Amino acid sequence: MTMNSKKLMPVFENGMAQPVFPFTDGKTGDAYDAKTSDIVRFCVYVEANFDTNGDGKGDLIKAFVQVPRSAAEGNYKAASVFEARPYCAGVNADGYDHMKEVEGNACPGPDSMKINYSPEPGNPSKYISTMEAAEKADPADWRFPDHGNGDAMCYENIDTYNYYLVRGFAVVLSAGVGTLGSDGFEYTGSDCERDSFRCIVEWLHGDRIAYADRNREEAIRADWSNGKVAMTGRSYAGTMPFAVATTGVAGLETIVPVAGISDWYSFLNQQGAQRYWPAEMLMSFLAYFCASRYNDPALTEEQRQAILDFHQYFSYEQMKTGFDYSDFWKEGNYTLKADGIRCSALIIHGLNDENVSTKQFEMMLHSFEEADRTVKVILHQGPHITPTMANKGYGISINGRNYDDIVNKWISHYLYDVENDAENMPAVLVQNNVDQDQWDEVDSWETERDYEFCSSLTGTTVIDTDWEKAGINKENFDERMSLLDSNMNQRYFSNKAADDLTIQGSVCVKFDAALKDGDASKNFEPENINDVDRLSFELGSASGKMDDVKLTVLLCDVADEEFPSIQTVDPERNVIPVVVRNKGGIHNGGDLPDFDQSVFETVNRKYCVITRAYIDLCNPESGYAPETSENSIELVPGEKHSYNVYLNPARYTVEAGHRLAVVIGTEDPVNCLIHKKYSVEIDNASVKADIPMV
Structure with missing residues (x-):
């Protein structure tokens, strides 16, 4: 046999x-x-x-x-x-x-x-x-x-x-x-x-x-x-x-x-x-x-x-x-x-x-x-x-x-x-x-308490989509959004954390905003910056309604000194390098070859983007569930609307001495199909965030 x-x-x-x-x-x-x-x-x-x-x-x-x-x-x-x-x-x-x-x-x-x-x-x-x-x-x-x-x-x-x-x-x-x-x-x-x-x-x-x-x-x-x-x-x-x-x-x-x-x-x-x-x-x-x-x-x-x-x-x-x-x-x-x-x-x-x-x-x-x-x-x-x-x-x-x-x-x-x-x-x-x-x-992904983040700024802030003026591109977007205010973004800070804080779940950022300027009759002068095909490019106008007047919202961990963190290192945000800790340390058994046991390589920076999300100003009714994004409106300059932006869920510990920054910006060059020209006015005092905490 x-x-x-x-x-x-x-x-x-x-x-x-x-x-x-x-x-x-x-x-x-x-x-x-x-x-x-x-x-x-x-x-x-x-x-x-x-x-x-x-x-x-x-x-x-x-x-x-x-x-x-x-x-x-x-x-x-x-x-x-x-x-x-x-x-x-x-x-x-x-x-x-x-x-x-x-x-x-x-x-x-x-x-x-x-x-x-x-x-x-x-x-x-x-x-x-x-x-x-x-x-x-x-x-x-x-x-x-x-x-x-x-x-x-x-x-x-x-x-x-x-x-x-x-x-x-x-x-x-x-x-x-x-x-x-x-x-x-x-x-x-x-x-x-x-x-x-x-x-x-x-x-x-x-x-x-x-x-x-x-x-x-x-x-x-x-x-x-x-x-x-x-x-x-x-x-x-x-x-x-x-x-x-x-x-x-x-x-x-x-x-x-x-x-x-x-x-x-x-x-x-x-x-x-x-x-x-x-x-x-x-x-x-x-x-x-x-x-x-x-x-x-x-x-x-x-x-x-x-x-x-x-x-x-x-x-x-x-x-x-x-x-x-x-x-x-x-x-x-x-x-x-x-x-x-x-x-x-x-x-x-x-x-x-x-x-x-x-x-x-x-x-x-x-x-x-x-x-x-x-x-x-x-x-x-x-x-x-x-x-x-x-x-x-x-x-x-x-x-x-x-x-x-x-x-x-x-x-x-x-x-x-x-x-x-x-x-x-x-x-x-x-x-x-x-x-x-x-x-x-x-024991449960759901948390029992939220930390309510409230803006300390008053008045209004106007942000626009002029990448060149802001000095922003795909390679530096996260860094500049986290560490600098510009014509494209405004940051809102918490106090320094007295103790380590652990965020768990989906952060909801709330604010009031209005379209400030932009030629809606020309669909905000769209540019095909990524040289995509015509049908993809027309996604923003083929529906026949105002569409994709985008805001980008981030929650960042910032500190006065550099700290180690696990982050993507490529412009497309796909790659976190790994380093071998134990060669052949993962045993597959039988006659199969072993794999290397690896760990994620850390980087030292003064910031880490904890989570992010996008919202269209034309969808003020949009919430967490996908189907809430069905109804949209035609924006009128100066007409203010309230928004609830649900950031991608996270589990992240902010160390003592660090601060949280809620960042509201316009276009993200990494995920921008259609570059448009518009500006948005934000009511600073309205900016709040419900942050689920462990």
């Missing part, structure tokens, strides 16, 4: 699955042998109950399956770790150029967006077993050149979950509808996108048909599966677990979303104002970026044009709403569907994530609490990362433990019914910003 055919079973010690299964790499191309590989690999095509591309059949959704051989041979039933990630089947890296190529195309008719929800079901001629499918599988089905991204290889995340494979879990990866190997159109934030992944959970649970081929002749069951699934992943892959969870699908026992999106509107916008990177403001940009099916050589020109028409209509639909909330955003507002949640969640987010803002984790937390489901949160001081970055070979320790060990314990409980204390984790485990080796255990 060979090593590969040993009847291995999952082993659990200290509440966790142990690395007792051998491993064979899946990237070995011609050297991969399905008959001897310790991990059995193959692809399936799950039939959805919708048809987006109009061929009358349910769209097929490709999934790449990796199963320990012992489970595939029927010795035990494996639980599944499922990552739903549209990028994994390839991307179209020419997104910016593409948007310019199609900017002059007319808006296709609404027929281009018609979706058939009653397609003809398939009728397979026979069923084949997992081992039959695996022995016929071609490694080129999951490891192939990404024709839309140069020399990159598809399913580049094939190694991300090796930790779980050697512990007996199956790993399933899918890029979803509209990606290479699947049917249909990539439709970011839609119910179809969500349901394409829900269908895979249903197949794993035994409730939906899948095929071993795209001809729909040979059906295949997940005969190795115990029917229990945990969804996880970062960013887009951290978004889809929450989306699928709102459907209440059977078999989805828990999710571990990392830096996931709860609501697509407030990912791109904030209280009526644009917040994301300028060139990516159209949802159709991301839809095209992920539409690897566009590069399928088997497509006819007519089929390829249909994809372009679908995305072009998608652009025009978003342009109708501008930067305000509308029905366009409802399918992607998963917070509205919390009553459908049936699973638990372990939510992970970085407190310095400027890609997917921290408001997203907080809204997800509120949704699980509303659904009365078990939910825990882990917050680290990093940017848009996973605590273990398998593709980079490093990770950070969480309260002295490896991240994957924590997740292992969590999903062992929910997927294998292991009795451990996973559910007794603190409600929130958060890395301290003063001492990153300290992790604070918090």
Whole structure:
């Protein structure tokens, strides 16, 4: 009997699955042998109950399956770790150029967006077993050149979950509808996108048909599966677990979303104002970026044009709403569907994530609490990362433990019914910003008291959008906003803190302001400073109403002397460098290589931006919930309105001797799609902030 055919079973010690299964790499191309590989690999095509591309059949959704051989041979039933990630089947890296190529195309008719929800079901001629499918599988089905991204290889995340494979879990990866190997159109934030992944959970649970081929002749069951699934992943892959969870699908026992999106509107916008990177403001940009099916050589020109028409209509639909909330955003507002949640969640987010803002984790937390489901949160001081970055070979320790060990314990409980204390984790485990080796255990994210910050200034302040006069650019924005007043910003200070103060939650900054000056008849003389495509640039005017007269609000920690802090160091606010503390200090087990244990590199500055947010002066009714940004007004110079700006949630300790600064400014060059000319008058005495304190 060979090593590969040993009847291995999952082993659990200290509440966790142990690395007792051998491993064979899946990237070995011609050297991969399905008959001897310790991990059995193959692809399936799950039939959805919708048809987006109009061929009358349910769209097929490709999934790449990796199963320990012992489970595939029927010795035990494996639980599944499922990552739903549209990028994994390839991307179209020419997104910016593409948007310019199609900017002059007319808006296709609404027929281009018609979706058939009653397609003809398939009728397979026979069923084949997992081992039959695996022995016929071609490694080129999951490891192939990404024709839309140069020399990159598809399913580049094939190694991300090796930790779980050697512990007996199956790993399933899918890029979803509209990606290479699947049917249909990539439709970011839609119910179809969500349901394409829900269908895979249903197949794993035994409730939906899948095929071993795209001809729909040979059906295949997940005969190795115990029917229990945990969804996880970062960013887009951290978004889809929450989306699928709102459907209440059977078999989805828990999710571990990392830096996931709860609501697509407030990912791109904030209280009526644009917040994301300028060139990516159209949802159709991301839809095209992920539409690897566009590069399928088997497509006819007519089929390829249909994809372009679908995305072009998608652009025009978003342009109708501008930067305000509308029905366009409802399918992607998963917070509205919390009553459908049936699973638990372990939510992970970085407190310095400027890609997917921290408001997203907080809204997800509120949704699980509303659904009365078990939910825990882990917050680290990093940017848009996973605590273990398998593709980079490093990770950070969480309260002295490896991240994957924590997740292992969590999903062992929910997927294998292991009795451990996973559910007794603190409600929130958060890395301290003063001492990153300290992790604070918090019983509840909600705090019992607010510190009311009140401005000591009187009179009024006028701020404008003249970057040159203020000496402000992308590289120095945070520094100058924190340390200097200018024609673009006004700072409001607290007294020096007598003791350390810990902020926890969403700070609400309140003030009265009015449009002072600006030519509204010319849309405030917009400039395309980022050279974006025409449709993106017209987001601010296509709705036909006054839009995106932006204010930027920051809460800063300032001191007389430089102090160490964890901050992003690049103009786009994406990068916090890490330094290796313990080479090979993160053990993956089995034959897998160890990762380096790293810590975040600190910088010494007299300031740290604790949190920020944006608001459109045209949306005085806008509040915390995304849907409150639906109503907007036409600003009249001199006509004052009251605003409540909800800053992105934070957990931050201000040390004794430091001061808090509330900063109100106009445009943020980093996140400025349309540079406009206007000025705003602020009533200084009206500036207040409700700051939740521990």
